[in-house]
Amino acid sequence: MTGRFPGLVDVAIVGSGPTGAAYARILSESAPGATIAMFEAGPVVSDPPGAHVKNIADLEQRGRAQRASQGPSSSAETVTSPGAVKAGQRSGRPGTHLLERGYQAEGEDGLPVAAMSTNVGGMASHWTGACPRPRGSERITFLPDLDDLFDEAERLLGVTTDAFDGSPFAEIVRSRLAAVVDEGRQPEDRVQRMPLAVHRRDDGNLVWSGSDVVLGRASTENPHFSLFPEALVTRILLDDGRAAGVSVRDLQTGDTVDIAARFVVVAGDAIRSPQLLWASGIRPEALGRWLNDQAQIVFATRLRDVAAAGQGVEAAGNSTGLGEYSGVTWVPFTDEQPFHGQVMQLDASPVPLAEDDPVTPGSIVGLGLFCAKDLQASDRVEFSGDDVDAYGMPVPSIRYTLTDRDREVFARAAERILVLGRAVGDPLDERSFRMPLGSSLHYQGTTRMGVDDDGESVCDTNSEVWGAAGVHVAGNGVIPTSTACNPTLTSVALAVRGARHIAAQLAG
Numbered sequence: 001m002t003g004r005f006p007g008l009v010d011v012a013i014v015g016s017g018p019t020g021a022a023y024a025r026i027l028s029e030s031a032p033g034a035t036i037a038m039f040e041a042g043p044v045v046s047d048p049p050g051a052h053v054k055n056i057a058d059l060e061q062r063g064r065a066q067r068a069s070q071g072p073s074s075s076a077e078t079v080t081s082p083g084a085v086k087a088g089q090r091s092g093r094p095g096t097h098l099l100e101r102g103y104q105a106e107g108e109d110g111l112p113v114a115a116m117s118t119n120v121g122g123m124a125s126h127w128t129g130a131c132p133r134p135r136g137s138e139r140i141t142f143l144p145d146l147d148d149l150f151d152e153a154e155r156l157l158g159v160t161t162d163a164f165d166g167s168p169f170a171e172i173v174r175s176r177l178a179a180v181v182d183e184g185r186q187p188e189d190r191v192q193r194m195p196l197a198v199h200r201r202d203d204g205n206l207v208w209s210g211s212d213v214v215l216g217r218a219s220t221e222n223p224h225f226s227l228f229p230e231a232l233v234t235r236i237l238l239d240d241g242r243a244a245g246v247s248v249r250d251l252q253t254g255d256t257v258d259i260a261a262r263f264v265v266v267a268g269d270a271i272r273s274p275q276l277l278w279a280s281g282i283r284p285e286a287l288g289r290w291l292n293d294q295a296q297i298v299f300a301t302r303l304r305d306v307a308a309a310g311q312g313v314e315a316a317g318n319s320t321g322l323g324e325y326s327g328v329t330w331v332p333f334t335d336e337q338p339f340h341g342q343v344m345q346l347d348a349s350p351v352p353l354a355e356d357d358p359v360t361p362g363s364i365v366g367l368g369l370f371c372a373k374d375l376q377a378s379d380r381v382e383f384s385g386d387d388v389d390a391y392g393m394p395v396p397s398i399r400y401t402l403t404d405r406d407r408e409v410f411a412r413a414a415e416r417i418l419v420l421g422r423a424v425g426d427p428l429d430e431r432s433f434r435m436p437l438g439s440s441l442h443y444q445g446t447t448r449m450g451v452d453d454d455g456e457s458v459c460d461t462n463s464e465v466w467g468a469a470g471v472h473v474a475g476n477g478v479i480p481t482s483t484a485c486n487p488t489l490t491s492v493a494l495a496v497r498g499a500r501h502i503a504a505q506l507a508g
């Protein structure tokens with residue numbers, strides 16, 4: 001032992017979000033004798049560790065958990081749900097913290113509200129849990145086992161489609177959208193319930209999946225698995241081009257120690273995984289490049305002709321007041337309509353309504369269309385030697401520009417969302433709104449996967465970094481395609497593949 005840490009493990013995992021947790025789970029199931037240490041820079045904010053903070057019924061306690069996840073910005077003001085970030089406003093969502101600087105280079109679009117979470121569970125202690133499978137060009141064509149990996153990722157994340165079946169008006173929303181969307185589409189591309197990482201307990205309350213669910217009992221009851229909160233990995237150690245361990249700064253004591261490991265999994269999010277690789281001198285040409293965010297067009301509408309049907313309807317989210325929304329519908333991406341639609345029935349209005357006009361829960365409908373980015377190698381997160389962030393790590397600087405094709409897609413999405421919104425009800429506003437770049441919280445590409453070490457990818461199809469054997473990357477940064485759909489299911493699926501690869505070597 002070195003302080004509270006072991007001196008030697010088989011696998012060191014950096015980051016406790018759902019992709020790091022997926023490695024721990026698959027390794028615990030498939031290589032039960034292997035020693036696994038998970039290092040997380042942030043604190044434990046929920047019980048069990050990694051649980052979604054929305055499962056905390058007490059709102060004050062939940063607020064404390066969110067603030068404790070906000071790293072150096074624990075006292076910063078955050079946007080209130082279901083309100084949207086306004087143009088020009090730089091506020092994070094509760095539980096997240098923004099880049100303090102370096103988010104927009106002069107003359108570029110930047111990612112002004114690029115954010116992260118620093119807590120046991122990562123962003124998945126705060127997420128919405130939407131877990132759609134990618135469609136058409138969003139899919140990774142070079143992985144023959146992709147659908148099997150999605151099945152496994154759904155198992156790990158506890159994905160369901162029926163948790164909101166009792167919600168008021170969900171069927172009405174779906175049928176009105178279907179009337180303007182479904183014609184000519186394959187059955188799997190039609191309007192449907194959004195797959196969500198949530199389940200309803202026998203007492204009717206919702207339980208949102210966080211990393212606790214991904215870890216599962218297989219990891220938490222594994223005597224060879226340990227989770228270390230408030231432990232920042234500052235460097236990956238290599239020996240002759242192979243993983244040899246990690247340097248860890250104990251944020252409780254300030255001490256830094258080296259821990260030997262046969263495999264290192266870097267699951268630190270799409271900004272901080274490249275940061276750690278860069279700080280460790282592991283710098284494949286594509287590191288930090290091909291950065292892409294899913295720009296989001298939003299619009300709100302109010303269900304028409306449902307007031308009488310909704311009388312007496314209670315917020316369906318949870319009897320403990322956990323619900324902000326009570327139904328999520330999916331309008332899948334297609335290559336012809338390259339937007340991913342997430343349609344949420346809200347229990348409150350995002351815009352002020354007249355005082356004598358109470359909202360029937362579920363009758364305000366927030367529509368969001370996520371757009372896939374026109375990928376460019378020049379969109380990137382970069383680092384320089386001297387400047388450090390609040391954790392003493394190299395400061396990330398974002399270089400990011402929209403292309404003409406991006407603007408064309410946004411214009412089409414803005415038109416499309418009006419069609420969808422008007423089909424569902426009476427718009428609350430005349431125009432749609434494009435959220436500030438970065439607000440999707442879905443950043444991809446910075447540690448991207450590829451088939452060849454051709455300078456356009458950082459890792460191979462098992463997520464093993466080119467030229468650094470035994471070092472794996474995990475998270476949305478690994479996704480190589482331009483996607484519009486929520487990415488976590490995909491990045492957990494890719495983590496499953498990488499973990500199986502490590503398990504096979506540990507067994508061999």
Ligand SMILES: Cc1cc2nc3c(=O)[nH]c(=O)nc-3n(C[C@H](O)[C@H](O)[C@H](O)COP(=O)(O)OP(=O)(O)OC[C@H]3O[C@@H](n4cnc5c(N)ncnc54)[C@H](O)[C@@H]3O)c2cc1C
Pocket residue numbers: 014015016017018019020021039040041042093095096116117118119120121122123124125126127128129130131231232233234267268269270272273276441442474475476486487488489491
């Ligand atoms: C409000 C909100 C809503 C969202 N909704 C959805 C949704 O509906 N669907 C969807 O697919 N996605 C959604 N997301 C995004 C989703 O949460 C992320 O895609 C997912 O959590 C990524 O998992 P990860 O394991 O790669 O990284 P993260 O969850 O970001 O976890 C990374 C962890 O690594 C830690 N870390 C980083 N560097 C170091 C280091 N050097 N040493 C130690 N620890 C380190 C960080 O502190 C962090 O806890 C949402 C996110 C938020 C905040």
